[in-house]
Amino acid sequence: MLKDLTITEFLEQTASAEPLPGGGCTAALNAALAASLTEMVANLTIGRKEFQAVEEDMQEIAQAAADLRTKLQNDIDNDAQAYQAVLAAFKLPKNTDDQKKERSKAIQQAFKTAATVPLGVARDALQIMDLAARAITDGNPNAVSDGAVAVLAARTAALAAAYNVKINLTAIKDTAFVAELTREIEELEQQVIDKETEILAQVDV
Amino acid sequence: MLKDLTITEFLEQTASAEPLPGGGCTAALNAALAASLTEMVANLTIGRKEFQAVEEDMQEIAQAAADLRTKLQNDIDNDAQAYQAVLAAFKLPKNTDDQKKERSKAIQQAFKTAATVPLGVARDALQIMDLAARAITDGNPNAVSDGAVAVLAARTAALAAAYNVKINLTAIKDTAFVAELTREIEELEQQVIDKETEILAQVDV
Numbered sequence: 001m002l003k004d005l006t007i008t009e010f011l012e013q014t015a016s017a018e019p020l021p022g023g024g025c026t027a028a029l030n031a032a033l034a035a036s037l038t039e040m041v042a043n044l045t046i047g048r049k050e051f052q053a054v055e056e057d058m059q060e061i062a063q064a065a066a067d068l069r070t071k072l073q074n075d076i077d078n079d080a081q082a083y084q085a086v087l088a089a090f091k092l093p094k095n096t097d098d099q100k101k102e103r104s105k106a107i108q109q110a111f112k113t114a115a116t117v118p119l120g121v122a123r124d125a126l127q128i129m130d131l132a133a134r135a136i137t138d139g140n141p142n143a144v145s146d147g148a149v150a151v152l153a154a155r156t157a158a159l160a161a162a163y164n165v166k167i168n169l170t171a172i173k174d175t176a177f178v179a180e181l182t183r184e185i186e187e188l189e190q191q192v193i194d195k196e197t198e199i200l201a202q203v204d205v
Numbered sequence: 206m207l208k209d210l211t212i213t214e215f216l217e218q219t220a221s222a223e224p225l226p227g228g229g230c231t232a233a234l235n236a237a238l239a240a241s242l243t244e245m246v247a248n249l250t251i252g253r254k255e256f257q258a259v260e261e262d263m264q265e266i267a268q269a270a271a272d273l274r275t276k277l278q279n280d281i282d283n284d285a286q287a288y289q290a291v292l293a294a295f296k297l298p299k300n301t302d303d304q305k306k307e308r309s310k311a312i313q314q315a316f317k318t319a320a321t322v323p324l325g326v327a328r329d330a331l332q333i334m335d336l337a338a339r340a341i342t343d344g345n346p347n348a349v350s351d352g353a354v355a356v357l358a359a360r361t362a363a364l365a366a367a368y369n370v371k372i373n374l375t376a377i378k379d380t381a382f383v384a385e386l387t388r389e390i391e392e393l394e395q396q397v398i399d400k401e402t403e404i405l406a407q408v409d410v
Contacts, residue, residue: 014241017248023354036219043222149228
């Protein structure tokens with residue numbers, strides 16, 4: 001599993017002439033980093049007398065961020081597997097008309113999954129931005145720059161995921177599916193761009 | 206060493222209530238990811254007949270990106286160590302006037318190093334953007350989205366590093382040093398923001 005590689009190994013394998021891990025994995029990793037940093041800001045706030053008023057809120061943020069971290073670190077591998085499934089579908093036999101039909105169906109299904117995984121990453125990244133914003137506003141001010149970095153990483157996660165959604169959509173023939181995912185991913189892109197500007201304008205370092 | 210942790214461990218340790226690894230480490234990691242993805246785009250171009258005309262250029266990009274990747278994966282640990290050195294300086298004895306003077310000097314020196322490490326990360330991130338731009342323009346078009354993700358990661362690396370430069374500068378008394386680093390980091394911030402917009406406008410996915 002990619003998530004079990006060391007940082008050095010992950011970077012080496014990304015750099016190699018093999019297409020995996022690629023930009024989609026970097027997207028999921030950045031979303032997981034954003035979740036981790038948000039969780040840290042909450043954890044650096046929890047249990048301290050001066051922040052007692054926001055204790056419950058920070059517990060909630062830490063838990064939500066931890067859940068997203070676990071989900072997103074698995075998405076590093078889910079993204080890679082979705083790409084491998086596309087390659088596998090292309091290798092299916094195409095000798096008879098039935099086989100051709102089956103193969104084409106499998107390819108289309110694989111591309112749909114390959115578009116859906118990064119769409120989920122982008123959705124989660126937006127959610128992390130909202131958690132980070134709460135942690136920045138009410139959390140330990142000593143960790144405010146870590147909250148700001150969470151927001152930056154979440155933006156990269158969502159926009160990187162968007163490239164991977166769109167690239168897979170170019171291969172999909174189901175026009176209703178393409179239209180629906182295009183609409184959602186473009187909306188998510190605009191939202192993370194706007195939200196990043198809005199949140200970081202309030203961080204005074 | 207942080208670079209020897211698995212992805213899962215690195216995320217867990219970031220999320221914990223310990224301040225390390227924090228936003229500065231995420232900055233260096235993102236710069237290393239950007240270098241890796243740029244290297245991959247070049248490596249997916251090298252040795253292919255249809256890209257023979259840019260072979261030498263891609264070899265140069267791959268080598269430069271590989272050098273930056275190695276440097277930046279070490280900066281994940283350099284950033285953490287610079288922070289630990291600040292904490293260590295604060296723990297120096299302060300019983301006599303001489304000790305107070307020595308301690309104060311050590312603290313100031315430690316903060317200067319803690320500001321200088323992320324400044325280097327931001328400089329390198331800008332350089333990676335230029336390499337990624339060349340890989341996007343002339344490299345294998347099948348990997349264009351990976352090049353775009355490299356640019357996104359480099360922007361996050363530089364802006365995240367900038368937060369860490371500035372936060373350390375607030376503790377430094379040498380006004381000439383503060384003025385010089387403030388000038389450079391603000392210039393770098395503007396450059397990566399402009400360059401990202403410029404490069405990604407040319408990526409049609």
